[in-house]
Amino acid sequence: MRTFKVAAEGQVTLTAELLEHLGVQPGDRLxxxxxxxxxIELRAAPKGKISDTFGLLHAKRKGPPLSIEEMNEIIDAAWAGER
Structure with missing residues (x-):
């Protein structure tokens, strides 16, 4: 366990080891x-924009869209370790 001193401005400095563990660099957000x-749970903020993912799955699958029932079957199989 590590301890940190809170500065007069209310700031805490994280060690390079912790920043490396979180996978963050100067300019990144937490x-x-x-x-x-x-x-408190501290983690690296997601990088990029949500719009970067639009159409991501569309390009990987051929054929008609799956129904909700088909998606649920696939999810159930994955949770059961069958997929």
Missing amino acids: VANTLPNGS
Whole structure:
């Protein structure tokens, strides 16, 4: 466990080791989630824009779109380790 000192401005400096573990570099963003037990979860913010993913799956699949029922069957099989 590491301890950090809070500066007068309310800032905390993370070590290079922690930043490397999170996979972040100068200029990247972090996301902090407050948890009910008083803890904070800190992780790297997603990079890129949501619009970068539009059409991503469309190009990988040939044929008509799957129905909700077909998607649910595939998901169930994956959770069961069959896929």
